[in-house]
Amino acid sequence: xxxxxxxxxxxxxxxxxxxxxxxxxxxxxxxxxxxxxxxxxxxxxxxxxxxxxxxxxxxxxxxxxxxxxxxxxxxxxxxxxxxxxxxxxxxxxxxxxxxxxxxxxxxxxxxxxxxxxxxxxxxxxxxxxxxxxxxxxxxxxxxxxxxxxxxxxxx
Numbered sequence: 005x006x007x008x009x010x011x012x013x014x015x016x017x018x019x020x021x022x023x024x025x026x027x028x029x030x031x032x033x034x035x036x037x038x039x040x041x042x043x044x045x046x047x048x049x050x051x052x053x054x055x056x057x058x059x060x061x062x063x064x065x066x067x068x069x070x071x072x073x074x075x076x077x078x079x080x081x082x083x084x085x086x087x088x089x090x091x092x093x094x095x096x097x098x099x100x101x102x103x104x105x106x107x108x109x110x111x112x113x114x115x116x117x118x119x120x121x122x123x124x125x126x127x128x129x130x131x132x133x134x135x136x137x138x139x140x141x142x143x144x145x146x147x148x149x150x151x152x153x154x155x156x157x158x159x
Contacts (some may be wrong), residue, residue: 010084100140
């Protein structure tokens with residue numbers, strides 16, 4: 005099993021679909037729901053959302069000359085290329101939280117509001133969506149570890 009590690013460099017909550025993201029130094033992850041206070045923690049009909057948490061790496065953001073949070077990710081990491089992850093991979097964050105990758109985030113038309121053509125440029129590189137398998141508190145500076153090959157069937 006190949007182990008890859010990085011760290012959280014910034015975090016933010018999406019409180020409303022068009023509202024500015026709220027930057028936080030610490031967040032509570034709720035098992036089966038996502039980040040407390042984030043609008044993606046449940047689908048509108050109350051069912052489990054596969055897009056609870058959006059993870060993005062700073063290395064990819066830098067390649068596109070984008071700042072942390074511009075593409076509306078919840079967690080920005082450094083030292084871990086997220087595009088190498090696949091559905092079902094498990095990601096450990098800090099000492100308690102385990103996230104399960106549910107797939108890549110498709111760039112939407114809102115990316116072109118940031119910069120014309122960005123939606124197409126970011127194809128396959130807009131970060132990874134994850135489901136909160138186990139909860140706890142996470143903080144900026146926490147390690148984020150992936151055991152590649154330690155994957156399970158996607159929910």
